[in-house]
Amino acid sequence: MTIDDIIEFVGGLDGVLTLRAGPGDGSPEISWGDVFFHHAPDGTLPSAARPFATIVTKDYPGEVSSRLDRPDAFRVNVAAGREEFVRWTGRTPQDPAGDGDPGAADEVMAHPAYARAGWLAVVDPGPRTDEALRELLRHAHRLAGARHERRRGR
Template identity: 70%
Template structure:
């Protein structure tokens, strides 16, 4: 999967707001070139909600293990929920892994190297082996984000 294929797929889900920081838009330079997906049916970035998925194209401070400084390397980060996390990693988010997976391995679903303890999964350069699972996980993350949004909306009525 390419970054554009991922953006097109997630952007096609209902209520998704896709934010692609770029020079001149007031976002931090570090975020330029990356993509953030929110469930925001009104088209406004939620003030308190986190994205349900991101695509990052570079290392961030403290998050260099995936070696995104390699040519043509990016990582999809997905908040697909605890059940999906356990299914893919074999352990709960806050439990230690029985076997370490190389965070730079491509086309492999892994616990996010930094946010795995809160249930995020990641895939570096999704390919043939992980295209269908990546789409499934992105749909699951979208459903969870939509449910959180609806619960918040119900509580304010």
């Protein structure tokens, strides 16, 4: 899967606002080129602007374990929630990380920095993770939609 494939897939889900950070949009320079997916049925960024998935195209200071400094490398991050996190990793988000390689390509794994919040990640998704990643993105989208509805109901 390419970045464009993922943007097209997620952008096709109901109520998704896709933001690609870049010069002139107010985003910090470190995030330029990264993509943020929000549940925003009205097309405006929610006040509690927490994306349900992101694509990062580079290592961030303090988090270089995915080795995104390689040509064309990227990581898809998904707010999968506790249940899916356990299903995919075999541990709860609060349990210590396993011995996996956070830079391994085409594997569903605990997010190297946000695992405790139930986030999963895939570096350079390919044939092994294509369907799994789509399933996880749909699931995260449903969770974000449910959060949106709960906030609206307040």
